[in-house]
Amino acid sequence: MSDDDDLVFKALADPTRRALLDRLFVRDGQTLTELESELAMTRFGVMKHLRLLEDAGLVVTRRQGREKLHFLNPVPIRSIHDRWIDKYTEHHTATLLDLKAELERDDPKEKP
């Protein structure tokens, strides 16, 4: 069944952790204290979340003196995609999303 991805899905299930990935997607290599300052949560909470992201392989780290730098790793995300997106229908799915994005751009916040 290939579910060693369990850590990845569990890690992605929390909005705070997804926000952390978003921050790293914008600017890679941030420290714990930098990330904490944007997140309305104590340092300990952020640390726990980063730990889970690291265990899942979604974030890789490098020590630099007393600092620990965090980097986003996109590989596990790509694996999720490949699990349920058939090569032959991939183009069709991407096209649907493009259409959705275009509709939302044309009619912003429309309430039917």
Next chain:
Amino acid sequence: MSDDDDLVFKALADPTRRALLDRLFVRDGQTLTELESELAMTRFGVMKHLRLLEDAGLVVTRRQGREKLHFLNPVPIRSIHDRWIDKYTEHHTATLLDLKAELERDDPKEKP
């Protein structure tokens, strides 16, 4: 922050629900009872999981008499991919995965 995807990530966080998606990926349009028969869990548990998958848009359904048919919807999966995979590095990431797959094919279960 675009986190109306919360239901999607929560739905994917459970191994039983991922297994259900796997089953539908193999054969689409199954009923609740068919899916239950493969899953070592009572009908009620499976029903709860399918409900969450449906709320998240990962599964779409169609009623046919007293049966309810379940179909896999790949669109939300593609959205996850697009959130953190940069268009410009996408090819690089896919290449890394291909390499990983090839290595695991050549050296099955090697313990370094």
Next chain:
DNA sequence: AGAATAGGTGACCAGATGGTCACATGTCAA
């Protein structure tokens, strides 16, 4: 009509999860 089949609801409970704190270790700079 009556029985069998497919699906649905609400309550309930054990166990997992998110967040905080007191306290501890390692690192840099004056």
Next chain:
DNA sequence: TTGACATGTGACCATCTGGTCACCTATTCT
């Protein structure tokens, strides 16, 4: 070497989650 800074650990608690059951509705078959 003393103090400030960056990160780490273990315990603790309120809340969420996964799974089951008693009971109910709707559809099909004989």
